[in-house]
Amino acid sequence: MKCPPMIVSLKFRCDKEDEDGRGFGLWLPLFIIAPVILLILLALCPVALPFILISLIITWNAGWLRYLWYGIPAFFRTMHELTGLKIDVEDRKNKIYIAVY
Amino acid sequence: MSENRKKILQMLADGKINVDEAQRLLALVNSETEGENRTGSVGQKTKSAPRYMHVIVEPKPGVSRENGKHDHHGKVNVRVPFGLIRAGIKLATLIPSDAAEHVDKAFKEKGFSFNIRRLKEEDLEELVTALQDSEINVDTEYELIRINAE
Numbered sequence: 018m019k020c021p022p023m024i025v026s027l028k029f030r031c032d033k034e035d036e037d038g039r040g041f042g043l044w045l046p047l048f049i050i051a052p053v054i055l056l057i058l059l060a061l062c063p064v065a066l067p068f069i070l071i072s073l074i075i076t077w078n079a080g081w082l083r084y085l086w087y088g089i090p091a092f093f094r095t096m097h098e099l100t101g102l103k104i105d106v107e108d109r110k111n112k113i114y115i116a117v118y
Numbered sequence: 119m120s121e122n123r124k125k126i127l128q129m130l131a132d133g134k135i136n137v138d139e140a141q142r143l144l145a146l147v148n149s150e151t152e153g154e155n156r157t158g159s160v161g162q163k164t165k166s167a168p169r170y171m172h173v174i175v176e177p178k179p180g181v182s183r184e185n186g187k188h189d190h191h192g193k194v195n196v197r198v199p200f201g202l203i204r205a206g207i208k209l210a211t212l213i214p215s216d217a218a219e220h221v222d223k224a225f226k227e228k229g230f231s232f233n234i235r236r237l238k239e240e241d242l243e244e245l246v247t248a249l250q251d252s253e254i255n256v257d258t259e260y261e262l263i264r265i266n267a268e
Contacts, residue, residue, distance in 0.1 A: 102198060105194070
């Protein structure tokens with residue numbers, strides 16, 4: 018079974034023509050951030066639920082409910098499959114590095 | 119579906135062989151495939167399905183692409199899990215028809231006749247099978263491009 022993404026490593030470097038290159042690196046511990054976000058969302062549920070129900074009723078006829086119903090699990094499935102993604106694009110002045118472990 | 123099986127079914131459809139002969143050939147292909155999976159060749163382990171698609175673009179040393187103001191030495195190294203591509207294909211089927219038309223139109227402007235809503239996972243499996251034993255290498259004037267599955 019594949020593990021969900023635990024850590025995201027980000028590195029950016031952007032050179033402007035009149036400035037020296039500035040870059041930064043960042044490690045995001047998703048195994049800490051994701052549960053915290055989930056807890057916050059669960060805490061907001063009682064407050065947001067009436068608005069969600071009203072928007073569902075309004076968008077029922079437009080068919081958006083179907084996209085929402087299938088889209089949320091599909092979104093989480095896509096996020097789960099991010100493990101192992103590595104993007105490293107670099108030229109002489111700029112660099113973008115994203116790795117998901 | 120493997121290439122051999124496709125050829126056999128095509129011959130059956132064209133009437134070159136009858137049903138019995140097609141069955142015998144398919145059984146032969148199946149037994150060969152099972153034998154390869156079980157024993158493998160000497161010194162090699164059975165290949166597992168590739169998990170990533172790797173695209174590498176490296177500039178050639180000593181060669182620069184001059185573009186008026188400055189030269190480019192772009193380097194690209196992208197590794198995408200096939201699971202992510204499969205999940206993306208499933209997500210693409212949820213794109214509303216209005217948005218899908220915009221996407222198809224944008225592809226068409228770039229010269230790709232593409233229908234994003236007709237993407238299927240089987241198409242990806244064929245690509246994975248093809249990439250499993252092969253590596254695409256492109257040698258241009260300024261860079262080396264390599265695409266493989268690992």
